[in-house]
Amino acid sequence: MVLVQALSYTALAVVAALVGGVVAVYRPPGPQMESNVQHFAAGVVTAAVAAELLPEVHERAPQVVVLGFAIGVVTMLGIHRLSKTIEKRDVGGQFAGAAGLLITVGIDMLIDGVLIGVTFLDNPDTGVIIAVALAIEVLFLGVAGVVALPQGMGVLRKLSVPAVFGLLLASGVTGGVLLLEGVTGAPIAVILAFGSAALLYLVTEELLVKAGKVPETPVSTTLFFVGFLSIFLLDMFH
Structure with a gap:
């Protein structure tokens, strides 16, 4: 069954989110290490797309690719503006300082989940590679989500953030498979193009922008290309 297969590989990303959260709570990475991980994740996601x-x-x-890609870009720009508006209005109570980031990542998790589900419906081999690539991305997002929370917040409450990320991802996979199973042609192409735009937006406007706040080093630059090549190696041996 496609859903079982998709969720089994999505479990990698769910575990990665929780691992990222635990690392952020007990041993938060320094700026340079965080930049290195961001470069690697950016390379992986770029290659997957x-x-x-x-x-x-x-x-x-x-033609459908152009349409889906355009919708994806507009959607991600809208989500970005929503997060900025939430931050300016100081919404979210105890989560106020991180509300914009958390909502943006939460929506991104749903989109990524749908993308994983659709790729498994369309081509299971591609689905495996996308799931692995997103697991690396989600590892960083788990760290980023916890680091953005107030220092005085309890450990369990902090870890609930990556747990919710994982739940949203699994929900997106489930919804994507159940709603789109049996659908072929243009609708699937639109969704895949939409998801591609969303992932590239994450790379260019989130991962690399944040990584760029730390001075570039040969190691961080090399890790981008290592991440890129790792997807090709995974494709060769899968």
Whole structure:
């Protein structure tokens, strides 16, 4: 069953989110280490989109790719503006300082989950690679979500944040598979193109922007390309 297979690989990302949260609570990474992880994750996600998602969809429906990609960009810009508005209005009570980030990541987790589910419906081999790539991305997001929380917050409450990220991801996978199973053609192509735009937005406007706040080093730059190449190696041996 596709849903079981998709959720079994999504479990990697759920565990990665929790591991990231635990690391952030007990041994938060320094700025340089965080930048290194961001570079690696950016390379992995970029390769997954460039090598696995867009080429396959583009061959089948190039016009649809443009439409889905445009919708994805507009959606992510809207989510970004929403997060900024929430931060300015100081919404969220105890989570006020991190509310914008948490809501943005939460929506991104739902989108990523749907993307994983759809890729497993379309091509299970591609689904495995996307799930692994997103597990690395989610590891960083688990760290970022916990680091953004107030210092005085309890450990269990902090760890509830990456746990919710994982739940949203699994919910997106479940919803994507159940709602779109049996659907083929243009609707699937639109969703894959939409998801590709969302992932590239995350790379360019979140991962690399935050990584750029720390001076570049040969190690961090190299890790981007190591992450990129790792997807090709995974594809070769899968």
